[in-house]
Amino acid sequence: MTDSPHIELQHRAPVGEESWDQTQEELWNGDPENARNWSTSRKIFTSGAVSGIGFVCTLASSIYAPGRQETAAEFRIGETVSILPVSLYNLGMAFGPTIASPLSETFGRRAVYLVVLPVFAIFVLATGFCHNFTAVCICRFFAGAFASPGVSIATATVADMWAPSERARPLIIYYSSPVLGSAMGPLVGGFVAESKGWRWTQWTTLFFAITLFSPIMFTRESYKKIILKRKTRAEETRPSRSLNAFLDQIPKFIRTTLIRPVHMLLTEPIVTLLCMYMGFQFGLLYVFVIASPWVFSTRYGFSLTGQSLSFLGLIIGCFLAPMFAMAIDKTARGSNLPRFLLQSTSTPDKSVPEYRLCSAMFGSICLPTGLFWFAWTARSSIHWISPIAAQCLVMIGSLNIYLSAGMYMMDTYGPLYGASANGANSLTRYSLAAAFPLFTLQMYQGIGVGWASSVLGFCALAMAPIPWAFFRHGPKLREKSKYQRSD
Structure with missing residues (x-):
């Protein structure tokens, strides 16, 4: 479940700096080093590589969860405290754009991958050798912090290679990979923790x-x-000049990576409401990471292996959701059915961003339906396949909302401001993913499976009108935005 701190596909030199004239643009468009001119096989290979990064970095966030009871026994801590390493990893992930943006701007996408991912691996390795719970928490936080830049700029890498008209499918596949990693973590972790231990x-x-x-x-x-830069000013690649360039980026970094995303989150209704909605559905995934094993162990007597297998519903939902998203996107653009929802009849062009919201509208129905289904069928008198199927529907709805809303914000604000909107989204999602696990167990133990899941269902139901409202009123809101689309 992945974000881009800086997606500036079309560089325009500010007034007063060297211009980017039409001849240079034509030369660049025909340049074999231009990522848009790469062969299809190279684009697919690179898209697959960054999707793999998203999968591993989010798998690492949830794979610890099945071993937390063993951790609690080893370090003599409470059940709630043992969840902290999950939350701290996600908190570290929230800081990813603050690291990735200046690094990507100065050294490039590939350099970020090659630097931060080995550091992430070192902290993961160190976590397994820790003999102090505080050390476990610290290592998990820094593992998340260094995992996040690789996830954050992956969207930018995909956007670098694929033209807007070609971008939907690669982005849908990439966006699905981090969510799949989070869902796969408890499945893999359960088998590993039971046979080998939490380390x-x-x-x-x-x-x-x-x-x-x-x-x-x-x-x-x-x-x-x-x-x-490498083609025209080779000397800038020397370490001393690169360091100076990095330092020169600090004011821009503060403005674009810290101030602008927060300002958009507070002042842009599209960003505020969609980030809240996307943050809720991502936090919901970590509710299931903590609650699902408890539900299936107390209601159905599942062993640790069975608890791990209960995540198959979420995993199947991860595979089905992109198929629904692609089919709905294609159907919406090839049909006149959704047009009546648009308030502005003067924009019949189906390339308007609002058509991206069709799969979110579908997901807004699936999500609360699945939550209420899970709430009142997760009981010993009803076969366990029913709540697992409900989780599958929850994931289909949740992922369709995430995929659709993310592409809508990018289409609405363009590469430059869309990157800031995604930065706000990253901060919201991972902050809620850090917070939700801390109260999940107490909520389910305190008010029961039915009402705890129903509370979440009512929250999902209250937010369900968001994509429908933006589909109808989005054109007017975009006209009033302070952040006009910038390519």
């Missing part, structure tokens, strides 16, 4: 990392600005 959940993460991080070494730089 092996960390070392198993390294096996995935070695396998899925390796392809990134065979990729090329895709960021236009860095490629052009």
